[in-house]
Each structure stands twice: as structure tokens, then as C-alpha cells.
Amino acid sequence: MGNPEFTEEYDDEHRLPLLPPGARKESHADSFFASHIEHQLFNGPMMNTAAELFDAGPVSGAADALGRLKKIQRMHSHLEGLTATLLADTVEQIGEGFSDTLAELRSDSPEEAREAERSAGYYRVDPGDEQMINSNFIAEAAIALRETPQMVSKRMFYAKGLRYVCKDTLMALAAGEITLKAARFLVKSAQDLTPEQIEIMEHILLPAAKTASDDSIYQRARRFHDRMNPESAEERRRKSEASRKVSYWIDDDSGMGTIKLNHRADVIKSIASTLRWAADQVNDPDDERTSDQLMADLYADALINGWPGSEGTPLKPRLSITIPALDMLVDPTRALADLEGVGPIPAGLALQLAQDAPSFQRVLTDPWTGAVIDVERKKYKPTQGMKDLLRHRDVHCCFPGCRRSADRSEMDHIDDWAHGGKTDRDNMHLLCKQHQMFKHALGWKIQARPDGTRSWLTPHGLHVIVTPESVDVVESLDHVNDHCPQRPDPRSIPQVQLNSDIRRVLGYPVEPDPLADSA
Known part of the structure; x- marks a missing residue:
């Protein structure tokens, strides 16, 4: 049947029998009484379990510890049930209220609304489209949950499946009766099934899920899906082949x-x-x-390089290696270099890679924070020099949670050029195409801060600080008072003599030794 931990993900909410947006009544309590009942259903068991753990006092032995571990597992299920409900309900309510939100923006900030609409036309997107609302909210939820958008996107798939399709499974999860994995296996197996078949699946498998292992539920759910799925084996093979x-x-x-x-x-x-x-x-x-x-x-x-006898590919990527010269001189055995798009690598491996490199580009870093502050310029075009600087300073797209590499991102003005923004290193950063659209058309705002960080404000009011990837030390950065970072007292910094060896490593001209000349 396969290992669920290594099964390829082809999950798609369109394969679930979901009603269209606006018709999902579960996310809109139809009365004050109903909303309070639902609040108790999702929060009451969690409150009781938390109280049991808090009131238990010090652990009295192994049996007591194991009992508390079971309660902690139950608490995880409570939280995941509540999380799924919040994700599904919130994105549904945003879509329902989008027209009112847009009307309010047009009334309060007409120029901002017109500019956002122009940007939406430029990027050919409809901010009110279900997919746009979904991806925009996922980016915000990723900040709140401190997870990647990819992880939250998977959460959203399961959240909608639990809230609107496998409703009994959601209630069992919120009650702490089943694990998150068991709940997700049931939602995954609900794809391509009818509501009637899903109801039978829950009736058969939920009692077992309260006591059986997660792997057992995975195998049972897969078997049920394969028996009930009306799709032919050939059609499933065709879809799988299309996903290569x-x-x-x-x-x-x-x-x-x-x-x-x-x-x-x-x-x-x-x-x-x-x-x-x-x-x-x-x-x-x-x-x-x-x-x-x-x-x-x-x-x-x-x-x-190509199979033996061929000429190989002409598409050789440009890799950049930042080697901390001073660290190498102080302690070569502990120094770490940075390979662009990869991260820290042993300095010995970096030197081995650099030995075969056709050219070098020296990168100047701040000795206190590690931030890239300048890049050797070998070309006269300032745009290329700026691109090199941003590539080494930011490393990847500067949108919260995005890791698209510098080669897949573009230079973007923090304060728009049309509004007086300058083309300098303080007002420039890297953004991928998708998140340029988020910034210009979907209501995300950004502000450059004096300490070199960037402050993002999401459409629904979450603040998040993004620090350039090349910054290693953040303890001196001041996100609260907007002060520039304070430098250490120079007297406390170890002094390194700029001798000929250090000059050679840094790429400076080596001055002749006067004693050698006199000899």
C-alpha cells in the first residue's frame, strides 16, 4: 500500500465534494445560540484537558507521566481541530465580505484603491477571486503560525476537508478522540468520493481510529477508497503520469x-x-x-557535463561563495563559508569549489552582523552593481516566508519610484514576481527601517519583521525604537594586524617589505 510518510502529494481541494464559496454554511453560524454551542464544542474539551494537566501537580511516577503524555496528545488534537476550523472559517468569511472591504477602501482611501486596481490589471489578477483570496490569506496565516506558506497551504486543504466534508472526523479530532494524522488520512481518502461514500467511510473507520495506530487507519482508508472510487485504473494512471x-x-x-x-x-x-x-x-x-x-x-x-562523449549542457549556473577571510585566519578549522542558495558549508569545501571557479567576486560584509554592505563592482552599469549587492545581501525574495532564490527574484522599490522612492540600497530589495503582485495589488505594505530590516504589514493587520538573510547577528538590531544598531566599543574588539597575508586574502595590493628590500 505504500508508506504514508513518503507518498507523493497530489491532494487537491477540487477533488473533494465542496459546495461553492458562499454556500458553506458551517462557517457562518446562523444564530447567536448556535455560535456559542460551537464555541463550546471546539474550546470546551481543550479547556478541560488543560485544567487537568495544570491541576495534576508534580509528576509522581512513570505511570503518571505516561497518563499525562496521553493528555498532551489529546491537547494536540484539540488544538488542531480548532486550527482547522479557524483556517476554513476565516478564508470563507474574507471571501464573503470582500465586496464590503473593497467598498470601504474606495471610500476611505480612493487613491490607494485606484492604484491597487491598476496594479491588479497590470498583473492580470482579480483580488476577489477565490484562489487569490485563498493564497493571500495563506501568506498571512503562515506568519501567524510561523510556518511556510507551503505548509499552511496543506493545512488549508485538510481544514476545508474537515470543516465541510468530513464533519464527524473534525468533531472527533476536536474532542481529542483521534490523532491529527488519522484525521488527515480520512480527508485524503475522501477525494473523488461522493458525500454518501464519505459518510459510510467515517461510520466504519472513526470507531477504529479512536484506538488503532495511525498506520492502520491509513491502510484501511486507502483500501476503502480504492474499493469505492468509481474512477478506472487507467484514468488514475493517466492522472498520475500527468503529475510527473x-x-x-x-x-x-x-x-x-x-x-x-x-x-x-x-x-x-x-x-x-x-x-x-x-x-x-x-x-x-x-x-x-x-x-x-x-x-x-x-x-x-x-x-x-553531459554523458561521456557529448559536449554537455550550455546552461552552467553561476554560483557565488562567500568565504569569511578573517574567520579563516583566526581559526580555519571552525570557519564556515556560504554557498548561494544552499547556506553554510565547510570552509574547506568552499575553497575547493573556489579553486576551480573561473572568476571571483569579493563581497564586503559587516564584521559585527555579517550583513553584506557592498559588492566588488567589475562593471560600470549601476543596475548590475545594485543587483549584485542585493543578491548577496538579501539572498532570496524578501517577502515573509518566501525562499525563492535571488536568480528567481527581481529588484523592487520599497517606496515606489512614482512616489519619489530612490534607487539606492536602502530603498531596494528583492521580490519574486508573485510577491510583487502581493505588494502592489493585494494590500501588503512594507517599510524600510533604519537598522536595515524591513517591516511588513499584512492586509489584516499583522506586523512581521524581515531581516536580510546575510545578517548573522541580530542582537544589536532595534525593531522597537527604530534606532540604527549600536557598534561595540572598538577597544573591546580583538585587533588584527593588516599584514601581507591578510591583504592577499582580502584581495588588496601587497605592499613590498622594506626589510626585504634593504637586505
């Missing part, structure tokens, strides 16, 4: 990464067989690589 893709991620703290190809089974087997055959042809007795290492190296070489 390549994805990748960077592994934490190792300087390594992973690339994943999702394709037809016969294609994957052919690629694996070809790599295995090519690895078996390596007969060099001095080559100490394992078979797995050989296959990995052959795969990488084929994609970057």
Missing part, C-alpha cells in the same frame, strides 16, 4: 542536497539500470568509490 516532475531540496548542515525525479516506473527503472551498468564499467583499481557513489557521480556528471 523533478523536485529537489538542500540537506541541513551537510553541504549536500537531494534531487528527485517522479516519472513512469519503466523510465525510472531504465535510468537506474543505465547508471548501474555505467558504474559497473569503472575498473580503475585506484578508484575507491562505492557503487552507490559511482552512480551518484555519473548521474551528476551526465546532467551537468
